[in-house]
Amino acid sequence: MSEISVQLENLSFKAQQLSDQASQLALAAVETSGGHSDFIIFGITVLVLACFVGYYVVWSVTPALHSPLMGVTNAISSVIIVGALLAAGPIDATISKYFGLAAVGLAAVNIFGGFVVTNRMLSMFKKKS
Amino acid sequence: MSNLTSVAYLISSVLFILSLRGLSHPTTARRGNFYGIVGMAIAIITTVSNPGVLSYKEIAIAFVIGGLIGSVIAVRIQMTALPQLVAAFHSLVGLAAVFVAASAFYNPSAFNIGTIGNIPLGSLIEMAIGTAIGAVTFTGSIIAFGKLQGFVSGNPLVFKGQHLLNLLLGLGIIALIAKFCMDQNPEYFWMIVAASFLIGVLLIVPIGGADMPVIVSMLNSYSGWAAAGIGFTLSNNLLIITGALVGSSGAILSYIMCKGMNRSFLNVLLGGFGGEQAVSEGGAKDDRVAKQGNAADAAFVMKNSKTIIIVPGYGMAVAQAQHALREMGDLLKAAGAQVRYAIHPVAGRMPGHMNVLLAEANVPYDEVLELDEINRDFSDTDVAFVIGANDVTNPAAKTDKTSAIYGMPILDVENAGQVFFVKRGMASGYAGVQNELFFRDNTLMLFGDAKKVCEDIIKGLEN
Numbered sequence: 001m002s003e004i005s006v007q008l009e010n011l012s013f014k015a016q017q018l019s020d021q022a023s024q025l026a027l028a029a030v031e032t033s034g035g036h037s038d039f040i041i042f043g044i045t046v047l048v049l050a051c052f053v054g055y056y057v058v059w060s061v062t063p064a065l066h067s068p069l070m071g072v073t074n075a076i077s078s079v080i081i082v083g084a085l086l087a088a089g090p091i092d093a094t095i096s097k098y099f100g101l102a103a104v105g106l107a108a109v110n111i112f113g114g115f116v117v118t119n120r121m122l123s124m125f126k127k128k129s
Numbered sequence: 130m131s132n133l134t135s136v137a138y139l140i141s142s143v144l145f146i147l148s149l150r151g152l153s154h155p156t157t158a159r160r161g162n163f164y165g166i167v168g169m170a171i172a173i174i175t176t177v178s179n180p181g182v183l184s185y186k187e188i189a190i191a192f193v194i195g196g197l198i199g200s201v202i203a204v205r206i207q208m209t210a211l212p213q214l215v216a217a218f219h220s221l222v223g224l225a226a227v228f229v230a231a232s233a234f235y236n237p238s239a240f241n242i243g244t245i246g247n248i249p250l251g252s253l254i255e256m257a258i259g260t261a262i263g264a265v266t267f268t269g270s271i272i273a274f275g276k277l278q279g280f281v282s283g284n285p286l287v288f289k290g291q292h293l294l295n296l297l298l299g300l301g302i303i304a305l306i307a308k309f310c311m312d313q314n315p316e317y318f319w320m321i322v323a324a325s326f327l328i329g330v331l332l333i334v335p336i337g338g339a340d341m342p343v344i345v346s347m348l349n350s351y352s353g354w355a356a357a358g359i360g361f362t363l364s365n366n367l368l369i370i371t372g373a374l375v376g377s378s379g380a381i382l383s384y385i386m387c388k389g390m391n392r393s394f395l396n397v398l399l400g401g402f403g404g405e406q407a408v409s410e411g412g413a414k415d416d417r418v419a420k421q422g423n424a425a426d427a428a429f430v431m432k433n434s435k436t437i438i439i440v441p442g443y444g445m446a447v448a449q450a451q452h453a454l455r456e457m458g459d460l461l462k463a464a465g466a467q468v469r470y471a472i473h474p475v476a477g478r479m480p481g482h483m484n485v486l487l488a489e490a491n492v493p494y495d496e497v498l499e500l501d502e503i504n505r506d507f508s509d510t511d512v513a514f515v516i517g518a519n520d521v522t523n524p525a526a527k528t529d530k531t532s533a534i535y536g537m538p539i540l541d542v543e544n545a546g547q548v549f550f551v552k553r554g555m556a557s558g559y560a561g562v563q564n565e566l567f568f569r570d571n572t573l574m575l576f577g578d579a580k581k582v583c584e585d586i587i588k589g590l591e592n
Contacts, residue, residue, distance in 0.1 A: 039361075039364040040251050040361070043360070043361050043364065043366070043369055046366050046369050046370060046373075047357060047369050047370075047372075047373050050142075050369065050370040050372075050373035050374060051373045051376070051377050053146060053370075053373075053374065054149075054373055054374040054375075054376070054377030054378060055377050055381065057146060057149045057150050057374070058149060058374075058377060058378045058381045058382075059381065060150070060153045061149065061152045061153055062152070062153060062154060062155070063385075063472075063474065063480075063481060063484075063499050064155065064472075064481060064484040064494055064497060064499070065152045065155065065158055065481060065484070066382060066385075066479075066480035066481030066484075067211060067479055067480060067481035067482055067484065067485045068152060068158060068162075068481070068485070069149070069152050069378060069382070069480075069481070070215050070345070070346070070349055070379075070382070070479060070480065070481075071215065072148055072149065072152065072161070072162060072165050073149070073349055073353065073374070073375040073378045073379065074215060074218045074219060074222070074349065074352070074375075075165060075169070076145050076148065076165055076168070076169065076371050076374070076375060077222050077349075077352045077353050077355075077356050077371065077372065077375040078169075078221075078222055078225070079141070079145075079169065079172055079356060079367060079368055079371045079372075080222060080225050080226055080229060080355070080356045080359055080368065081172070081173060081176075081225075082172055082173075082176045082363070082365060082367060082368060083229040083232075083233070083240075083359050083362070083363050083365070083368065084225060084228070084229050084232075085173070085176040085177060085179075085182055085188060086176065086179065086181060086182065086239055086240060086363065087228075087229055087232035087233065087236070087239060087240075088182075088184060088187065088188050088191070088232075089179065089181045089182030089183055089184060089188075089239065090181065090183065090184065090236070090239055091183050091184055094235065094236055095235050096231075096232040096233075096235040096236030096239065097184070097232070097236070099228040099229070099231045099232035099235070100228070100229070100232045101187055101188070101191045102191070102225075102228050103224075103225040103226075103228035103229050103232070104188055104191040104192055104195065105191040105192070105194055105195035106195060106221045106222075106224055106225040106228070107195065107221070107222070107225045108191065108192045108193075108194070108195025108196045108199060109195040109196070109198050109199035109202075109218075109221055110199060110218050110221050110222055110225075111169055111195075111196070111199065112195070112196040112197075112198075112199035112200045112203065113198075113199030113200065113202055113203040113214075113218055114199075114203075114218060115162060115165060115166050115169075116199070116200050116203035116204060117203035117206065117211070117214065118162050118165075119159070119162055120203065120204070121208075121211075121485050121488070122155070122158045122159045122162055123159065124208075124485070124488040124489050124491075125155040125158065125484075125488045125494045126488070126491065126493055126494065127155075127156075127493055127494065127495055128493035128495050128496065
């Protein structure tokens with residue numbers, strides 16, 4: 001009995017060692033790749049899948065609403081404001097920050113302009129009374 | 130990026146997809162737009178709560194100023210001017226992309242992509258490509274805006290060696306990107322921007338006014354790819370997903386527009402189609418005389434018709450005739466006629482332009498039909514009333530292999546019992562091709578401003 005328990009203890013110790021080694025290796029792998037180059041493949045995967053989603057969704061849009069479609073896509077392409085906000089975020093007044101603030105302003109014109117004009121268009125589409 | 134942030138961005142992405150999905154039918158479309166607004170709000174709030182974002186006051190000022198400008202323009206703009214508005218908005222996305230990329234270049238640590246002079250190669254390439262697409266979108270959209278608004282001549286501007294110049298510039302940009310990636314010199318960054326600005330102008334100047342639906346859609350697509358490019362720089366899936374949605378949407382619209390003209394995308398891009406040169410070649414040779422009618426004749430004929438199909442084109446938009454046209458339609462309906470509208474895919478200056486104008490004039494959307502929905506009905510129709518459209522009705526597209534518009538799908542108005550053409554004069558259409566229909570026995574030309582003609586017909590109907 002005691003022999004088995006000793007063996008079990010040894011095994012669990014070895015398993016622990018192995019898992020430690022594995023996590024160290026994984027950490028090293030992330031460090032050497034810088035974390036970013038991993039994103040390129042991941043990002044391209046997302047891009048390609050999103051293109052497929054876009055393809056099917058856009059073909060289902062009725063031709064009568066192609067102008068509002070352009071209005072909405074124009075508004076949502078201003079999601080670039082996410083980048084602009086990060087750029088404008090730091091307290092220090094740097095050239096980088098001013099570029100960011102300018103981009104926030106431009107994107108805001110688009111976001112409001114795009115959604116408002118689309119809403120105006122869509123509110124005009126009425127059924128036969 | 131924390132998990133919470135990632136989840137919030139994912140929710141935003143899904144809402145954006147749903148917002149496009151909503152546009153599959155007019156009844157769900159407004160809800161779709163609302164999803165888009167919520168998605169954008171989530172994206173902005175999530176980003177602002179990022180620990181790196183601290184200058185709330187300045188951001189709020191920039192955001193409010195931009196938002197006010199955008200809202201005021203969007204509320205005031207006339208629906209006939211939508212195409213130029215959309216073009217102008219695209220240019221802003223392009224410029225914003227350039228600014229974000231510049232910002233990332235001068236302060237890479239804010240985006241977690243290394244330090245100045247030590248940006249990883251992958252990020253440099255993404256940054257450079259995002260910048261180039263953004264810059265092309267910016268100037269290209271400005272020229273498109275100028276052409277649509279009338280600041281720049283709508284005629285194609287072609288010169289010798291144009292395509293060679295574009296090719297050289299394109300290669301130059303690639304070389305500059307390579308240089309930029311090697312030594313991270315700000316000079317190269319700005320040279321990429323300048324060269325892309327230039328190519329954006331050169332790409333759009335040779336393109337004529339009526340090809341603008343393709344170009345506006347194409348620029349819509351570019352603004353999406355620019356956002357996706359910046360998404361790679363930021364390692365942000367929301368930007369990539371949204372960019373891909375917008376990019377594919379614009380690409381599909383361009384494809385639909387090209388198909389509506391039976392032209393390849395490349396053919397449109399190479400430009401030089403239409404304009405004055407083509408008009409003088411094709412337009413003046415004919416000495417046949419078209420039968421001319423007046424509004425009273427048209428009113429009389431239509432009052433005694435059972436079925437009427439109205440075919441609107443860009444001329445209706447220019448004359449702002451949609452309200453008078455709807456009033457005319459109402460009177461005809463009151464007189465017992467069935468009135469419907471037929472829309473060609475490339476009618477107007479942007480996809481779906483005519484549908485919006487008719488909706489603005491309170492025409493119910495179920496009376497407005499697309500080409501393949503209504504084309505067969507012309508043969509059972511008493512009157513086809515063509516207002517401000519020309520090439521899209523020209524039977525030469527089906528019969529004359531030498532014609533510039535051969536193969537283009539057309540509305541078969543010739544099959545109707547009686548055809549009225551409301552036109553300002555006998556000039557040929559955009560493609561510079563004479564329209565055989567003008568000389569048919571069952572055609573009557575109503576010369577004059579589209580709005581004026583409609584008003585005169587209304588008077589005739591009321592008597």
